[in-house]
Amino acid sequence: MRILYVVKGMSLSNGVSSFIMNHVRQMVTDPNFQCDFLVVTDIGSPYYDELKSYGCAIYFMPSYTRHPLQVVPFLRKVFSSQHYDLVHCNVMNSASPILMMAKRYGIKVRIFHSHATQNGDTKWKQARNKLFADLTIKYATTNFACSKLAGDYLFGKDNYYEIPNAIDITKFKFDENTRQKVRDKYHVPSNVKIIMTVGRFTTQKNPMYIVDIIAELKKQDFNFVFWWFGDGELEGDVKKYAEAKQVTDVIKFWGSRIDINRLYMAADVFILPSLFEGLPVVGIEAQISGLPTLLADTVSNETKIGKYTEFLPLDNPACWADEIKKIAKVDHNIVGASVDTSTWNIVKAAQRLKKLYAELIFESRKDL
Known part of the structure; x- marks a missing residue:
């Protein structure tokens, strides 16, 4: 064949x-x-x-x-x-x-x-x-x-x-030791929450809205850093917008990474406020990695494979910030235990x- x-x-x-x-x-x-x-x-x-x-x-x-x-x-x-x-x-x-x-x-x-x-x-x-x-x-x-x-x-x-x-379920299954090693390597204290997204810098992925969410979180004195994985044609514009919103101090732009499975495990919340998606692989990866996940309500509900995944509208960045603060406290093992991996x-x-x-x-x- x-x-x-x-x-x-x-x-x-x-x-x-x-x-x-x-x-x-x-x-x-x-x-x-x-x-x-x-x-x-x-x-x-x-x-x-x-x-x-x-x-x-x-x-x-x-x-x-x-x-x-x-x-x-x-x-x-x-x-x-x-x-x-x-x-x-x-x-x-x-x-x-x-x-x-x-x-x-x-x-x-x-x-x-x-x-x-x-x-x-x-x-x-x-x-x-x-x-x-x-x-x-x-x-x-x-x-x-x-x-x-x-x-x-x-x-x-x-x-x-x-x-x-x-996806390869075994590669993304949450591991506490990996989480600690990654956080130690990048000097992230235990009291700091890591919020993350994965996707190309394109209009589809709604990157300016992500910056707005980050700005709302920063306004609320939430103790966090934002890890952004991906590349694309809008990367320069996004970085300029982040500077204008005065949030570059809480964002780490990683580019594309081959070891993304390990980096999921270090994070605390995954977000994907895309304008449209089919069924995003990254949403499945994040949930299997034990991450509470927030997706735009434009994303297929088939992406929800666990209890701690929510769909939010794209008209209120403050709402996203509030939900991030709520679900960031959920333990990874509890999230992972709620996920149905049979189809994936x-x-x-x-x-x-x-x-x-x-x-x-x-x-x-x-x-x-």
């Missing part, structure tokens, strides 16, 4: 990258499974070396804007150099020519995977991207979605397979996905 994964990029702070890497790490143990990657926008990634160690080929797409005439020859070369049994496409705007070319080269299984409940952060982008999405759906043979909200939004009800954003075990999820791949390929060959 040879799979081509199509991704926008492979950033550490990207939920789609995490989803794919979590599954690929399980699948490559099978000698009959081969996966390659087509990266639409290359910004570099530490995942590349890992993927190459598994024998994965990585193709980097020419820019649609800078080198539009190179796109079609590039895709011809990719699809003529290898026979792929299946293309699993995880991008929206640039997906239609990729799946069109895949169809032209006889690839019978072409998956379009919805990872979000909105396809743009402005009305103009949403209208434009809907045209791209409709065209992509035309060339896809199978629809996947990370949640019911993401699936219904893009494909309509019951017209897709729901694929959970599963990557070992079982990867087995299910590989079985589904095989079934889709088998069914496609009946028509030959």
